[in-house]
Amino acid sequence: MKKPALEVSGFSFSFDGAPALKSVSFEIEEGEYVSVLGPNGAGKTTLLKNIIGVLKGGQGAIKIGREETKDFGQRELAKKISYVPQADGSAYPFTVWEFILLSRYPYLNPFSEVTASDKREAEEALKTVHMSRFKDRDMHTLSSGERQKVMISSCLAQNAEIFLLDEPTAFLDPKHEEEINIILKGLNRERGITIVSVTHNLNLAAMISDRILALKGGRLVYFGSSGAFMEEGVLRSVYDKEFKLMPHPDRNINIILPEAAY
Amino acid sequence: MKDINKDRAVSFLLALCIAAILVCPFIGMSDISLRSLVASKTGAPDFSIYWNIRLPRTLLAFMVGAVLSLCGMAFQAVFRNPLTTPFTLGVSSGAAFGAVAFIVFGAEMAFLGFAKSYLSAFAGALLSMFLIYMFTRLKGGFSTLAMLLAGVAINFFFSSLILFFQYAADFTKVFHTYRWLMGSLDTFGFAKVLGIAPFFILGSISVILFSNELNLMLLGEDMAVSRGLDAGRFKLVIFGICSLMTGACVSLCGVIGFVGIISPHICRLIVGSNHKYLAKSALLFGGLFMVICDTLSRKIMAPSEIPVGIITALLGGPFFIWLLLSKKGKPFSV
Numbered sequence: 001m002k003k004p005a006l007e008v009s010g011f012s013f014s015f016d017g018a019p020a021l022k023s024v025s026f027e028i029e030e031g032e033y034v035s036v037l038g039p040n041g042a043g044k045t046t047l048l049k050n051i052i053g054v055l056k057g058g059q060g061a062i063k064i065g066r067e068e069t070k071d072f073g074q075r076e077l078a079k080k081i082s083y084v085p086q087a088d089g090s091a092y093p094f095t096v097w098e099f100i101l102l103s104r105y106p107y108l109n110p111f112s113e114v115t116a117s118d119k120r121e122a123e124e125a126l127k128t129v130h131m132s133r134f135k136d137r138d139m140h141t142l143s144s145g146e147r148q149k150v151m152i153s154s155c156l157a158q159n160a161e162i163f164l165l166d167e168p169t170a171f172l173d174p175k176h177e178e179e180i181n182i183i184l185k186g187l188n189r190e191r192g193i194t195i196v197s198v199t200h201n202l203n204l205a206a207m208i209s210d211r212i213l214a215l216k217g218g219r220l221v222y223f224g225s226s227g228a229f230m231e232e233g234v235l236r237s238v239y240d241k242e243f244k245l246m247p248h249p250d251r252n253i254n255i256i257l258p259e260a261a262y
Numbered sequence: 263m264k265d266i267n268k269d270r271a272v273s274f275l276l277a278l279c280i281a282a283i284l285v286c287p288f289i290g291m292s293d294i295s296l297r298s299l300v301a302s303k304t305g306a307p308d309f310s311i312y313w314n315i316r317l318p319r320t321l322l323a324f325m326v327g328a329v330l331s332l333c334g335m336a337f338q339a340v341f342r343n344p345l346t347t348p349f350t351l352g353v354s355s356g357a358a359f360g361a362v363a364f365i366v367f368g369a370e371m372a373f374l375g376f377a378k379s380y381l382s383a384f385a386g387a388l389l390s391m392f393l394i395y396m397f398t399r400l401k402g403g404f405s406t407l408a409m410l411l412a413g414v415a416i417n418f419f420f421s422s423l424i425l426f427f428q429y430a431a432d433f434t435k436v437f438h439t440y441r442w443l444m445g446s447l448d449t450f451g452f453a454k455v456l457g458i459a460p461f462f463i464l465g466s467i468s469v470i471l472f473s474n475e476l477n478l479m480l481l482g483e484d485m486a487v488s489r490g491l492d493a494g495r496f497k498l499v500i501f502g503i504c505s506l507m508t509g510a511c512v513s514l515c516g517v518i519g520f521v522g523i524i525s526p527h528i529c530r531l532i533v534g535s536n537h538k539y540l541a542k543s544a545l546l547f548g549g550l551f552m553v554i555c556d557t558l559s560r561k562i563m564a565p566s567e568i569p570v571g572i573i574t575a576l577l578g579g580p581f582f583i584w585l586l587l588s589k590k591g592k593p594f595s596v
Binding site for chain 2: 049052053054073074075077078079081082083085088090092093094098099102103105106108111113158164
């Protein structure tokens with residue numbers, strides 16, 4: 001039996017009295033690829049931010065490798081888990097190389113500079129996402145696709161076992177989206193990195209994920225196989241809308257057809 | 263700019279600072295020559311001007327400029343806001359309030375070599391720090407925007423109190439408070455230098471050592487936290503260190519504007535936003551800039567002296583605009 005990588009039990013969180021997560025419980029195993037789905041405002045980003053410790057003060061427990069995250073220091077937590085926030089268009093005033101090295105922060109001694117081994121890890125991380133030649137470029141000159149690859153590479157440099165990604169392929173063209181997904185699935189398969197990714201691309205989620213976790217109104221409404229998720233009844237109950245499904249020609253799974261209801 | 267050139271820029275600034283500190287004390291209302299200084303004995307006018315007035319004043323100018331520039335840089339990074347100054351969180355108006363209250367209501371007396379108006383000003387600075395701290399505690403969490411707005415509110419609050427005191431006080435005292443508020447690097451002997459030195463040395467070392475943390479803050483709080491920085495606590499640490507440094511400067515030299523907001527931006531345009539280079543540059547440039555402005559302030563209209571705060575903006579404003587124009591196309595960020 002596999003070990004749990006991330007356990008959330010009876011977790012609730014509210015913003016100034018407005019509940020955003022209501023007693024959410026689930027367990028993600030080591031090396032799993034889980035897509036987090038649900039309508040806007042369902043609490044997906046809030047969940048990720050609570051796991052990473054950006055938001056604090058929720059009730060219930062979040063455990064990583066059986067230890068509660070609130071017992072970790074922020075540095076210790078950052079060695080286990082990394083995060084790619086939603087692309088908000090903010091410009092980072094650094095070169096790619098400076099940016100990647102910043103993710104070595106959890107491993108630096110207080111006030112010390114990066115060492116040769118930090119630099120090796122950073123080189124390696126850039127190589128893995130095929131971005132080595134962008135090393136000296138300024139972050140603000142990258143395209144959205146290149147930027148997302150650098151973001152993923154920074155999680156690698158952080159040596160984290162769990163990646164939390166908030167819509168990593170939003171705003172990307174189909175080619176770059178595929179490229180990012182191949183990189184992520186590759187890291188998941190070959191290095192056993194646990195991936196928890198928020199997305200609105202249901203077809204992609206169904207095909208790439210081991211399991212799907214769906215939130216609605218702050219509650220966990222589905223956590224199980226992607227095959228069973230891609231059913232009309234389940235989708236309707238999560239998104240409050242009708243979907244037209246058909247079997248994927250190559251895989252044993254339903255996919256959603258685009259519709260023209262307008 | 264390549265990293266090696268950034269290192270060179272820092273070394274170049276250091277050399278300029280040393281040169282300025284060595285040369286500027288000879289310039290002023292009456293210039294001193296090196297020969298006359300060496301030849302002069304204790305008690306001779308040149309000796310006294312150099313050792314009691316000009317050298318301490320130059321060192322004071324350097325430290326005040328360096329502190330304000332470095333604190334402005336740190337606040338701008340931590341709050342991710344290019345308009346932040348070391349005074350934004352209210353420490354200067356707290357100090358000014360302390361000083362004005364003392365000038366209006368207290369009698370001028372000396373204590374441990376410092377006139378009590380300085381101590382009263384420093385107490386005012388501490389009071390405003392305490393108010394901001396309590397506010398953020400009560401608000402729960404150290405939200406950047408809430409802290410900035412609370413600082414702005416505190417600034418207005420103390421400014422109103424100052425206006426009220428000035429309104430109520432007699433004319434000589436009002437003039438006295440007015441001159442205090444303009445800021446001055448006037449000093450006799452090393453008391454003020456020694457008063458600021460501990461804040462300058464300890465504060466600068468810690469801010470420079472926090473370069474990784476400051477860099478992380480530029481990525482935004484979500485990224486900083488996910489990379490292992492306790493952003494809330496770090497904000498508080500920077501707030502504490504920089505407010506103490508700024509409070510000490512303002513208490514002794516009044517409110518000297520401009521250098522704290524523009525000097526860090528000038529350095530960003532030159533060496534970029536990586537605090538590994540930026541922190542040292544901001545410190546050195548701020549100090550150098552203040553030493554030069556102070557020298558000009560006593561030379562331009564000699565024998566009378568222009569308040570240094572007027573020179574900083576008159577000289578620095580156009581220079582900054584020129585630099586901004588010369589870096590066309592580069593996005594401007596904190």
